[in-house]
Amino acid sequence: MDQGDGGPGRRALLAGAAGLLLPAAAPAGPVLTARRGQTSLVVPMARPVAWRLSATARPARLILELPNLPWRGPDRLPGAGLVAEARREGSGASQSLVLLLAGPVAAPQVRVAGGRLTILLGPGSAAGFARLADGKPLAIAALAQRGPLPLVVLDPGHGGRDPGTIGGHGTHEKRITLAAALELKRQLEAAGRCRVALTRSRDVFIPLGDRVEFARRRQAALFLSMHADSAPGARGASVYTLSETASDGLAAGLAQRENQADRAGGLRLPSVPPEVQRILLSLIRQETRSGSERMARLVVGALEGEVPLLPNTHRRAGFVVLKAPDVPAALVEMGFLSNPQDEAALNRAAHRARVAASLAEAVHGFLGAGQGRAVVAATG
Numbered sequence: 001m002d003q004g005d006g007g008p009g010r011r012a013l014l015a016g017a018a019g020l021l022l023p024a025a026a027p028a029g030p031v032l033t034a035r036r037g038q039t040s041l042v043v044p045m046a047r048p049v050a051w052r053l054s055a056t057a058r059p060a061r062l063i064l065e066l067p068n069l070p071w072r073g074p075d076r077l078p079g080a081g082l083v084a085e086a087r088r089e090g091s092g093a094s095q096s097l098v099l100l101l102a103g104p105v106a107a108p109q110v111r112v113a114g115g116r117l118t119i120l121l122g123p124g125s126a127a128g129f130a131r132l133a134d135g136k137p138l139a140i141a142a143l144a145q146r147g148p149l150p151l152v153v154l155d156p157g158h159g160g161r162d163p164g165t166i167g168g169h170g171t172h173e174k175r176i177t178l179a180a181a182l183e184l185k186r187q188l189e190a191a192g193r194c195r196v197a198l199t200r201s202r203d204v205f206i207p208l209g210d211r212v213e214f215a216r217r218r219q220a221a222l223f224l225s226m227h228a229d230s231a232p233g234a235r236g237a238s239v240y241t242l243s244e245t246a247s248d249g250l251a252a253g254l255a256q257r258e259n260q261a262d263r264a265g266g267l268r269l270p271s272v273p274p275e276v277q278r279i280l281l282s283l284i285r286q287e288t289r290s291g292s293e294r295m296a297r298l299v300v301g302a303l304e305g306e307v308p309l310l311p312n313t314h315r316r317a318g319f320v321v322l323k324a325p326d327v328p329a330a331l332v333e334m335g336f337l338s339n340p341q342d343e344a345a346l347n348r349a350a351h352r353a354r355v356a357a358s359l360a361e362a363v364h365g366f367l368g369a370g371q372g373r374a375v376v377a378a379t380g
Contacts, residue, residue, distance in 0.1 A: 029073015030097060034081025039121040041086070041099065053108065053119065057133040060101040062108065064119070067095055082121050104129035107298065107365030109193070128301035132365070150367055152194045153215045155321070156181040157227055160205030165230040167337035169344075174203065176228045176346050180334060183349075184356040191360065193367055208320045215327050222295055222366055223329035224359070225321045228346055230338035236310040237355070239299045240331040241292045242323060243316035250315070291328025291366075298362035299332060306358045307335070307351070308342075332359065 106124030164173025335342030
């Protein structure tokens with residue numbers, strides 16, 4: 001049932017801050033086109049207006065709110081690609097452009113440049129779209145016009161004298177994580193929507209605390225830590241967010257092993273009483289936790305259908321690299337080197353590129369949400 005633009009059925013997908021300004025529409029009006037599997041909506045602008053993009057799941061649609069936008073184009077646009085029809089609804093301060101979707105879409109890419117707003121749509125899964133339209137707002141930030149591009153910090157885990165897990169065929173985790181991070185860096189930089197930095201770009205040891213501080217000093221908004229660990233009987237990719245209490249035994253074991261990395265490298269993390277640790281963890285901002293959870297959902301949605309997934313794909317544990325109080329963070333296991341199939345796949349450049357493409361999609365979805373100041377992706 002259609003709840004209407006302001007009804008309780010509205011599921012915010014992308015919400016611009018109320019004061020976020022874009023230039024207003026030029027006489028030509030919005031243009032909807034489709035090419036090579038991608039659908040784009042271009043709204044020419046000429047003077048400042050506030051705007052917001054949101055979504056509903058039933059029916060599947062995107063709603064671009066353009067209050068007080070001078071409208072010179074037709075009230076309806078013919079469908080193109082993933083959009084069955086676009087129509088203008090309301091007027092004045094409650095004016096919107098509603099995109100009726102022909103099928104599920106992935107997280108929209110939004111660009112603001114050259115006096116126009118461009119929304120790019122690509123195909124997505126029904127489950128992924130439902131997660132994007134789950135009622136949790138994701139804000140768009142026109143960072144390219146209002147400041148430097150957000151920073152993505154990729155943190156290839158282990159390195160140097162700490163090889164990480166060693167697979168049955170001798171694969172070192174530190175080599176896989178670095179190769180995957182470099183591929184993800186390449187893809188992100190090619191898209192031009194963020195800056196990218198690596199905590200290590202060669203085979204050196206970096207203490208866990210230094211990895212976190214690397215992101216915090218650069219005012220990162222997200223820390224995504226990727227690993228290729230070992231666990232008896234486990235196979236498939238998974239994603240983890242911070243919790244004082246592990247969601248299951250596997251998550252607890254992985255966190256304990258990764259948190260020993262400093263000792264393996266000759267350093268020991270400072271220890272504090274459990275009471276102090278609980279107090280410190282309780283001070284982590286809710287906004288940071290929310291951003292971490294949101295990123296994890298985006299990662300799962302992007303990986304789904306592309307690579308094998310571990311059951312209960314999103315899990316929680318107390319990884320040291322996820323404990324920055326002001327940096328939303330998630331840790332990705334690309335697979336398990338203890339599993340022969342995962343080890344073989346992770347040794348293939350094509351498979352790593354597929355994983356990187358999914359992670360880039362998730363990062364772009366997070367960036368489009370405007371959560372935080374930057375994005376950090378860590379590979380462990």
